[in-house]
Amino acid sequence: MTATATSPAPGTAGDTTRPSAVVTGIGVAAPNGLGTEAWWQATLRGESGIGPVTDYDASRYPSRLVGSITGFDAAEHIPGRLLPQTDRVTRLALVAGAEALADAGADPAELAGQDGYGDYSLGVVTSNATGGFGFTHREIRKLWTEGPQKVSVYESFAWFYAVNTGQLSIRHKLRGPSGVLVSEQAGGLDAIGQSRRTLRQGVKLSLTGGMDSSLDPWGLTSHIASGRLSRGTDPATAYLPFDARAAGHVPGEGGAILVLEDATAARARGARVYGEIAGYAATFSPRPGSGRPPGLERAARLALADSGLTPESVDVVFADAAGTPAADEEEATALRSLFGPYGVPVTAPKTLTGRLYGGGAPLDVAGALLALRDGVVPPTAGIGRPVAGHRLDLVRDTPREGPLRTALVLARGHGGFNAAVVVRAAGAS
Template sequence: MTGGAAARGAAVCVTGIGMLVPGGPDLDRYWAAVCAGDTGIGPLDRFDVSRYPVRLAGQIRDFDAAELLPGRLLPQTDVSTRYALVAADRALADAALSEGAFDDYQMGVVTSNASGGFEFTHREFQKLWSQGPGTVSVYESFAWFYAVNTGQISIRNALRGPSSALVAEQAGGLDAIGHARRTIHDGTALMVTGGVDSALDPWGWVSQIASGRLSTATDPARGYLPFDARANGYLPGEGGALLVLETEETALARGAPRIHGEIAGYAATFDAPPGSPRPPGLRRAAELALADAGLAPDQIDVVFADAAGVPELDRAEAEAISGLFGPRAVPVTAPKTLTGRLYSGGGPVDVVCALLAIRHGVIPPTAGTAEVPEDYRIDVVTGAARTAPVASALVLARGKWGFNSAIVVRAVAGSRRAAPVPASAAPAPRSRT
């Protein structure tokens, strides 16, 4: 299905998932960790943080880029781009996209990035100031840029169709997925989309602390407690997820081994300026996403919250959720307490978690959170995972400076779901440059 008119309104589904997050280096281990409450948060050890007020973060460990990527890419990529390339590789492998399945110009890439290539560019700045301009890498011209992940994924995988990059802090990853879905409705056959971030170098660390929203806790189990009476900020992390999207018809026609679920609705809003009498835009984003999906609030089985961990922001989100769904009418969860907030990577990881909740009929808990104020009027899943049928989920994200995004994911009916195929029958993968 390549024509815009034919594709418009078709169900856009997730056929491939690739992720890298703290404590969950692959899909199965990530799901096991979030259900068990095993944290990927710990002391940041990439440099000496003893002089800083914030010392905990979600780090990806045991990642060797030299084993996973061609050597020629290593000098020209920031750590965040390396994560993005590996996540894209895994998503395309999961989708079993074979050579020649589509023309290169029928496939595109939309990613989000909130930090750019922080570690790479700061290293080059240090060389510039201490050794002179002749020592700066020629790759500095693009390795720092917010669009570099889109470009590198496109080049490596010959995805030459409509592509773009979005910047909206924590909301950006959902915006990327929403834009990719729209691009498919406009006629593109397949999109790789999502977000990845990493800013755990010294300058990136200082810039995050400067937000005033980070927790100064020293116990990983108490550092990030959204919707809790003890909430005192969030902890940052690194990583994210990339997805392969295509219409259900296209996936079935090419023999995709599985359909993880449907991206059924998307919307974004922007908050009014400080001091305005207008309410925050998060509830409106959720309402518009539900309308886009054609669902009523009582058809949502779980909300994956933005969960800022900042009391006034938690209260505002709780008001949006309880106002839309009714007091304690829908389970609310925030598995990101185990990874830290991943900025542009956070929303896509929550989308993956929502798809896994649908698959397994399990809502993972909000690890650490235990004392939810009664006047929040929301049913936060705490303590242990909750077994419950999940057919539709709402994922929320907010970015600093007023960005709000919402995505609805839902199950694909069993009669329409692509059946798994044995490895021996899977198509040959696309070659990479």
């Protein structure tokens, strides 16, 4: 679609009196690729990271497919002293965070000593939906079988939702405003939105995004109990959002960490810019049966208004793609209302990874930034019978090339959370 800007309202992202938030670094840990470019190229090739559980016997579980990161040896990436005190999810976050900072060419120690920065101008805001599941379940097992004296002292924090933010802050000496957002799949966009707020309050650089890993036996049991998991046994067809065969999602692990910077500060240090977080909004859907409409469309409209853009400006949508008939219909209805039938290309590359909870939406934002960079929309895998009534222009099976300037990323968290982010290409106006 052709990018068309409207006159920005005061206080919106399009209002030049407010600082712009730009992404200068990306770090990725995903089931189909460890590292940003490895994941991106695998995604464009349609390579899936979904497969059977291999870490334990899951033959009696009703859902036995996961999006697991294979071949990851934390000892190759982080200091040995951190291994006893970190869960797998924190190790993944540390690796992705280090990649993002290196990609941005940002050394926090150097930046803190420069004019205009200082120790409290660099922060961290991440999202996490489940905490350090594997670590805490292992320690609880010790408590039950060996007694409290055998429980690790690190259990006091390794389980906590905020541990990724804390460990990233400590490791890179990011002492500025920090936090954690817990709103399931929507949380990653909420974290990015909160990071953008801190930049408007004077922070120069914020490490943001999300990471989740909860695929141990207790974790998988918890996901199954939600009633939203697919029971399919074929990795190619188990997770089929917007398809007539949709019957739930596959859980995955991983996510993305981004370096978000004040645009002026980024330009001053000569940073390469992937794109701008031009708009953000969050809403909460009413309870089912209330008679009030869901909040996803309103979140998208508010994010577009925040960016100073209209729906006609959007070149691609990275969908939430819940993978259940009712939730897919709800999202398709919102997209038709926003863009009209078949009005904008829609993609869901998470069909290659599973839903990554707090890490899923930041991975979509990373995908949106790389799509804008390369002029290519990544595919949605496996959709052979798209629901005709949805009337969506789904990008299926193979990438679609073309000029791209603006992307809309949508996410929903269980319990009514909705979030939307507008991503604009570097140099777009």
